[in-house]
Amino acid sequence: QLQLQESGPGLVKPSETLSLTCTVSGGSISSSSYYWGWIRQPPGKGLEWIGNFYYSGRTYYNPSLKSRVSISVDTSKNQFSLKVSSVTAADTGVYYCARHHSGYEYAADYWGQGTLVTVSS
Amino acid sequence: SYELTQPPSVSVSPGQTASITCSGDKLGEKYTCWYQQKPGQSPVVVIHQDTKRPSGIPERFSGSNSGNIATLTISGTQAMDEADYYCQAWDSSTVVFGGGTKLTVL
Numbered sequence: 581q582l583q584l585q586e587s588g589p590g591l592v593k594p595s596e597t598l599s600l601t602c603t604v605s606g607g608s609i610s611s612s613s614y615y616w617g618w619i620r621q622p623p624g625k626g627l628e629w630i631g632n633f634y635y636s637g638r639t640y641y642n643p644s645l646k647s648r649v650s651i652s653v654d655t656s657k658n659q660f661s662l663k664v665s666s667v668t669a670a671d672t673g674v675y676y677c678a679r680h681h682s683g684y685e686y687a688a689d690y691w692g693q694g695t696l697v698t699v700s701s
Numbered sequence: 702s703y704e705l706t707q708p709p710s711v712s713v714s715p716g717q718t719a720s721i722t723c724s725g726d727k728l729g730e731k732y733t734c735w736y737q738q739k740p741g742q743s744p745v746v747v748i749h750q751d752t753k754r755p756s757g758i759p760e761r762f763s764g765s766n767s768g769n770i771a772t773l774t775i776s777g778t779q780a781m782d783e784a785d786y787y788c789q790a791w792d793s794s795t796v797v798f799g800g801g802t803k804l805t806v807l
Contacts, residue, residue, distance in 0.1 A: 615794070617796065619796075619798075626785075626787065626798065626799075626800045626801040627736075627738075627744065627787050627798045627801065628798065629795070629796035629797065629798060632794065632795070632796065634794070638794070640794045640795050642795070643702050644702075676743060676744075680791075680796070681749075684734065684746070684749040684750060684753075684755075685732035685734070685749060685750045685791060686732075686734075686791040686796070687734035687746045687749035687750075687789065688734075688736075688744070688746060688789075688796075689746055689749075689755065691743040691744060691745075692743065693743055694743055
């Protein structure tokens with residue numbers, strides 16, 4: 581059974597960099613059948629896509645966040661990570677990692693439980 | 702950038718049919734999926750590839766997509782279906798979400 585688990589600090593100071601890691605178990609992030617990515621949800625608001633990566637190494641980002649976001653991959657640990665720089669209170673929310681399945685035309689069929697990140701001094 | 706629009710809220714009586722729409726330019730030319738999210742939980746895909754239900758999703762959930770509008774239909778709506786619903790499209794390796802619709806069963 582595939583599992584995704586987000587980890588990282590729950591509190592980040594304004595202007596600093598938010599860093600999260602998604603550890604995948606029960607499947608490989610190196611498969612050509614999937615994209616892997618990050619999605620966030622501000623308190624009481626809707627889902628916002630942050631970015632994806634493909635096993636080939638290509639990354640794709642939400643244009644509204646592209647200047648502050650980066651996704652990196654560690655295939656040896658079956659993990660991928662998110663960094664968001666220069667954070668403000670608007671970056672507060674629950675951050676999810678997810679798998680997008682090509683067989684589902686890239687619907688996200690597995691999600692992590694989500695981790696709450698609060699930006700506050 | 703591509704945008705998807707959903708109504709903020711839809712209300713339905715138990716046992717009736719609920720329809721939630723998602724609109725976007727030429728959306729019918731893309732595949733759309735739908736997620737259900739209950740409070741405090743991660744989203745769950747209930748429809749993918751416009752019309753397909755993952756295993757474990759009740760038959761009362763169905764989808765369609767044509768022209769500029771995709772629709773999630775819940776037949777015989779139950780109290781347990783009360784949740785937020787999000788449409789999503791895949792556009793050139795990027796993900797686009799609708800703003801979400803709160804379904805109230807009353």
